[in-house]
Amino acid sequence: MVKLSAKCLLAGDPAVGKSALAQMFRSDGANFQKNYTLTTGIELLVKAISVPETSDSVCSWQEPSFCFCFQEFFIFDSAGKDLFSEMLEKLWEQPNVLCLVYDVTNEQSFNNCAKWLEKLRAQAVGMHIPGVLVGNKTDLVGRRVVEQKQAQEWADKHGLEYCEMSVKEMKNFEAPFNILAKSFYQLYKEKVETFHSLA
Structure with a gap:
């Protein structure tokens, strides 16, 4: 089995559900916390992730400050306040994948995705970094203001x-x-094939 190490940056405005998403994913949906405190800086989570349609895996952990694990998929849950932007830029260096979250009931959080994406990609200029745009809070049907088609086109x-x-x-x-x-696994395979073709 191949194990890969990847750094995932999770970003978006405050209160869009980034921490809830990360915690739910880490616990396999075991619990949903109704109340979250403001994330200050970065929370680091790690958990094994099976790569769809393969027998391989990418992994991720939960430790507050350890970055030395070699075979892990690190999920960096980032603060949404500009107050922490300088700290984030240092911790965001050399990402492998991006996860950008907005609230479908909050148009400003969607509009601000452009700002977040610019900041994220500034950490990897000239590199292709796979990413996903995530619309959260689809349960609030009557309050929805950002339509799926609009978000899909932007993505x-x-x-x-x-x-x-x-x-x-x-x-x-x-x-x-x-x-x-x-996406990360596909990039890995492409790099391996390129390396073999040059050998």
């Missing part, structure tokens, strides 16, 4: 995959990380 324009979910209803919360694991 396509910026080279991102797109999915929607409701962390509260435990619907589709695995999808963003499965998409990223598959």
